[in-house]
Amino acid sequence: MPAASRPTLLIAAPGDDAALHAELRRAYPRGQFELIHPGLTRFDSPLPDQPPPILVFARQALPEAAMVSAPSIREWAGFAVSALIEANPEARPWRLHVIPHYDSPAPDAGLQRCRLIRDGILELLRRRRRSLLRSLADSTDPFQTGECLAQLLLTAPGEGAFSHTPVPSLLDNLLSPFPRGEVPIAVDKAAPARAFAKLLEAESRLGAGIRAGERCVDLGASPGSWSYVALQRGASVVAVDRAPLRDDLMRHPNLAFVRGDAFGFEPDAPVDWLLCDVIAAPARTLELMQRWIERRLCRRFAVTIKFKGDADYPLLDRLKPFLARHCARLVLKRLCSNRNEACAAGILRDAGTRPDRRP
Numbered sequence: 001m002p003a004a005s006r007p008t009l010l011i012a013a014p015g016d017d018a019a020l021h022a023e024l025r026r027a028y029p030r031g032q033f034e035l036i037h038p039g040l041t042r043f044d045s046p047l048p049d050q051p052p053p054i055l056v057f058a059r060q061a062l063p064e065a066a067m068v069s070a071p072s073i074r075e076w077a078g079f080a081v082s083a084l085i086e087a088n089p090e091a092r093p094w095r096l097h098v099i100p101h102y103d104s105p106a107p108d109a110g111l112q113r114c115r116l117i118r119d120g121i122l123e124l125l126r127r128r129r130r131s132l133l134r135s136l137a138d139s140t141d142p143f144q145t146g147e148c149l150a151q152l153l154l155t156a157p158g159e160g161a162f163s164h165t166p167v168p169s170l171l172d173n174l175l176s177p178f179p180r181g182e183v184p185i186a187v188d189k190a191a192p193a194r195a196f197a198k199l200l201e202a203e204s205r206l207g208a209g210i211r212a213g214e215r216c217v218d219l220g221a222s223p224g225s226w227s228y229v230a231l232q233r234g235a236s237v238v239a240v241d242r243a244p245l246r247d248d249l250m251r252h253p254n255l256a257f258v259r260g261d262a263f264g265f266e267p268d269a270p271v272d273w274l275l276c277d278v279i280a281a282p283a284r285t286l287e288l289m290q291r292w293i294e295r296r297l298c299r300r301f302a303v304t305i306k307f308k309g310d311a312d313y314p315l316l317d318r319l320k321p322f323l324a325r326h327c328a329r330l331v332l333k334r335l336c337s338n339r340n341e342a343c344a345a346g347i348l349r350d351a352g353t354r355p356d357r358r359p
Contacts, residue, residue, distance in 0.1 A: 008171065009062040009153070009161055010041045010055070011101065011180055013334060017041065019313055020057035026317055027053055037155050040101055054173055054320045054332055056313075056342050059181030061174035062151050062163035071158045073113065077120030080152050080162065084125075084132060087148070087164040091131040094148040095139065096121070097179040101155050110154050117152065140177045142207035143167040149175055173330070176205070185337045192246045195277055196225035197337040202302045202345040205331045210235050215271040217298070219262035219288070220278025224249040226302075230275065231255060240265045263288055267297060274298035282312045286319055289344060293326050302345040304338070316342065 010033075012020045017035055024033050024043065033043040041058075066083070070076040080098075088094055098118040100110025125133040143149070147167045154160040165175060183204050186197045203209035210216060212234030218227045224245035227237045236254045240262050244250055250257060258265060262278045274292050278285065282305050289303050307313065316332070323330050327346035334342045 006064040006066060008043045009036075009065045009163070010043050010058040010174070011060040011062075012039050012041065012057055013059055013336070014039055016057045016334065019310060019334075020055065022310075022313065023055055023057055026314060027055070037101060037103055040155065053171070054324065054330075056316055056332055057334055058174055059333070059336075060151075060176050060178075061171050062153060062161055063165045063169060063171045063175075065153075065161040065163045068160050068162050069158055070160075073116050073120055076117045076152070076154075076160075077124055080117070080121050080150075081124040081128060083162055083164065084121075084150055085129055087150070088132065091129070091135045092146055092148055092166075093135050093137055093144070094132075094150055095137050095143075095177065097149070097151045097153075099151065099153050099179045101153050101160075101180075103155070110157070113157060114152075114154060117154075140204070143172075143175065143177055149177075178204075183336050191225050191228050192223040192249070193225045194337075196229050198277065198304060198335055198341075198343060199226045199229050199275065199302055201335045201337050202331060202343050205333065205335070206300075206302075206329060206345045206347070208300065208329070208347060209233070210273055214273060216273040216275055217265070217267055217271050219265065219274070219276040220280070221245055221275075226275045226277055227255060230273070235273070238267065238271075266295075270297055270299065272299050274301040274303065276301075276303040278304075279306060282307055282315050286315060290319075290322060293322075293348065296348065296350070298348070299350075300345075300347050302343065305342045305344060307340045307342070309340075319344065 020041060024031060033041050036042050068079060070079050098114045100114050102109040145168055149165050151163045183201045186200045188196060210230050210233045214235045216230045216235050216237045218237055218239045220241055221227050221239035222241040222243040222245050227239045227245060227249055230237045231252050231254055238256045238258060239245055240258045240260060249255055285305050292298050323332060323346060326348055328349045329347040331345040
């Protein structure tokens with residue numbers, strides 16, 4: 001049976017629990033939280049009295065999660081269907097994540113059980129509420145206003161939590177359309193380096209990508225992974241670095257190479273995308289990004305912030321309100337493809353996009 005308490009559950013990447021808890025302490029000094037499983041934090045905070053949180057180290061949120069016990073797959077499915085019918089009687093468009101979060105070293109622990117539970121939910125809906133089944137969307141596109149997200153998270157075969165959240169929600173920027181907030185890491189052996197995966201993930205989370213005909217500036221571009229992505233899309237790129245890019249990229253007709261300091265470069269006119277994966281102290285990267293945004297030198301951006309250690313993490317606190325003021329859509333997250341880094345990606349408010357923040 002569900003417990004009376006309805007906390008928010010926050011999912012963090014492996015090893016990021018301490019960073020998430022420090023971020024929560026800084027943002028919500030009066031909030032209460034506890035680690036209930038590795039990578040899973042129970043969070044109680046007076047959120048209605050505070051602005052919506054931007055949490056870099058939380059990949060997914062389960063708002064108002066009901067703690068549930070169900071010993072069998074059939075009982076899990078029955079509970080979920082009853083909860084769904086009660087929470088969404090008008091059959092508004094909705095999505096369903098049935099996900100494991102086991103205390104197990106095996107990365108796929110619980111996956112098969114979750115698949116069977118999801119199948120059981122769909123079969124019961126066919127029999128009991130076809131309208132809900134018809135309005136179910138299987139998508140990782142950005143949420144649209146009026147949608148709902150239902151999440152069933154198993155922490156053990158017979159224990160877990162259920163959350164049903166309408167969109168928009170106070171926790172919109174912590175709700176990911178990707179189950180558990182995990183974006184599969186892209187593979188492309190033709191790319192100059194694995195760093196290209198960071199840009200693809202940032203685009204996926206932002207719900208906007210580089211398009212043909214757009215103009216990009218890639219700061220700290222060598223050996224060229226982010227320029228490679230933009231050129232493949234049909235964009236034009238000004239690549240700035242002290243070292244050249246891979247030979248084939250240097251010969252590309254849509255690439256202009258500028259040998260020099262990434263931090264001193266500015267375009268003659270605003271560009272569609274600022275791309276920056278430069279290796280630098282985080283304070284320098286934040287200053288660069290803020291200058292480009294304040295002067296409207298770009299319409300969209302994707303910037304990697306590289307940390308030397310966890311002492312650098314609080315630097316992001318001053319970035320959060322700045323980006324919230326300037327961006328119509330925003331991602332500020334440690335990506336699945338990041339190492340000791342975070343990514344800021346966004347669309348500026350004057351770019352014609354409705355206010356929104358994406359996890």
